[in-house]
Amino acid sequence: MSSANSTSLSSFHWRDFIHPLVAGLISVIVNYGGTFILVFQAAKVAGLSPELTASWVWSVSIGVGVTGLILSWVYREPIITAWSTxxxxxxxxxxxxxxxxxxxxxxxxSxxxxxxxxxxxxxxRVIRLIPACVAAALLAGILLQFGIKAFGGMSVDPMLAGLLIIAYVVFKRASARYAVVGILLLGLAFLLVAGRIDLSGMALRVASPVFTAPVFSLNALLSVALPLFLITLTGQYMPGMLVLRNDGFKTSANPILTVTGLGSLLMAPFGSHAFNIAAITAAICTGREAHEDPAKRWIAGIVAGICYILVGVFGVTLAAVFMAFPATFITTLAGLALLGTIAGSLATAMADARTREAALITFIASAANITLLGIGGAFWGLAIGLVAYTALHGRLPQQVVNAAMVPIPANKLVK
Structure with missing residues (x-):
């Protein structure tokens, strides 16, 4: 572990915990409030019993929490893991x-x-081949839709979205460091006072995992395992690693793939489909909003991991709490929390006039969120960007290619 990312807890002042703590909490709220409904929809389609559905929630939440916590602690970087959306x-x-x-x-x-x-x-090695401007433009394009949704909420719920947007600007002016903290607390207070969150029928219940013996078939291998692997690799791992790289974190993809893969392997018999490094929710924890000092942002990964484990322990109950938040609150909160990352990514992508056009093409292609052959926009945005970069400049940067060709020592594969 390098000295650059080996900051110990003893070097923290209590104020240093506030921003990464809030960033980790927001990433968890956005994940459950924004995408977890898909898990319940899939469980319903599969005809799973309430017990099997609760086991799925337990396994994916515990797995995500433990792997993210371990990776963030070992590498002292905000390595946020999530289920494959x-x-x-x-x-x-x-x-x-x-x-x-x-x-x-x-x-x-898978x-x-x-x-x-x-x-x-x-x-x-594949990650190392991607030029910095293309990676930054890809991230900015992926995140753009979240920034747009933050303001698009004005059409759906003008009072809530307007309050959060105005408060964000005011907090930014008064104390930029506490802007995201401020809108989270203000938004929650507004929802509670307005009676917009109904928790009266909820009671904490400890989840009970249910083991299912696997059955292997050619049909499931071709129709589920293969698409699951490709979709998760291109739609989660690729942009997730680029999020880390864009904010200056250097942990190899190898241990992240290995640890999350092992976690998925252990949790699969209890219903977990796949978990991996996060992309969108990771950006909330890897940027300056999480902490001015990059060496102290890893606390956000610890906080997120603990929150996921707590949700897993109490199964469907706490997941339902997060899903009780209005959609406008989730989208506006996420978009405002990501504004700094979007701005930084765009600045990096457009910094060099020589590569600006290739970066612009990548940005627009990624923002278009193309879906072809069952593969999502992150992959196609990256593919189009690399083709544009190569066509405009003849080849990838030589230093990038040379770095990709350097053999990775065996003892570095699990670093």
């Missing part, structure tokens, strides 16, 4: 024709391939 969306249709036992078998196969990919080191 595009994979959950895919499962909404795929589970209609696949039994639960066969799906579990497919989850195991997870095993991720472990092999992490140990081999090939994915890290």
């Amino acid at each position: 595009p994979a959950a969306a895919f499962l909404v249709t795929a589970l209609a024709t696949t039994s639960h036992a066969e799906a579990v078998g497919a989850y195991l196969v 997870a095993a391939v991720f472990v092999i990919l992490g140990i081999s080191g090939w994915f890290e």
Whole structure:
């Protein structure tokens, strides 16, 4: 572990914990409030019982929490993990024709391939091939829709969205460091006073994991395992690693793939489909909003991991709490929290006039969120950007190619 990212807890002042704590909490709220409904939809399509659904919530939440906590602690970087959102969306249709036992078998196969990919080191070499301007433009394009939704909420819920936007600007003027903290607390207070969150019917219940023996079939391998692997690799791992790189964090992709793959392997028999490094919610924790000092942002990963574990312990109950927040609150909060990252990514992407056009093409292609052959916008935005960069400049930067060709020592594969 390098000295640059080995900041110990003893070097923290109590104020240093506020921003990463809030960043970690917001990333968890956005994840559950924004995308977890897909898990419930997939469970309904599959005809799962309440017990099996609760086990799915337990396994994916505990797995995400433990892997993110371990990676953030070991590498002292905000390595946020999450369930595969595009994979959950895919499962909404795929589970209609696949039994639960066969799906579990497919989850195991997909997870095993991720472990092999992490140990081999090939994915890290691919990441090194991507020019910095293309990576920054890709991230800015992916995040743009979240910034737009923050202001688009004015059409749906003008009072709530307007309050958060105005408060954000006022807090930025008064104390930029506490702007995101301020809008989170103000928004929650407004929702509680206005009676917009109904928690009266909720009671804490400890989740009970249910083991399902896997069944392996060629049909599930081709129709679930293979798409699950490709969708998670291109839609989660690729942009997730670029989020880390964009904010200056250097942890290799190899241990991240290996640890999350092993976690998915262990949790698959209890219903977890796949978890991986986060992309959108990670950006909330890796940027300056989480802390001015990058060496102290890893606390956000610890906080997020603990929150996920707590949700997992209490299963569906706490997930339902997060999902009780109005959609406008989630989208506006996420978009405002990501404004700094969007601005920084755009500045990096457009900094060099020589590569500006390739970066612009990447940005627009990523923002378009193209979906072809079942593969999402992050992959196509990156592919178009790399083609544009190569066509305009003849080749990838030589130093990037040389770095990618350097063999990765075996003892670095699990660093």
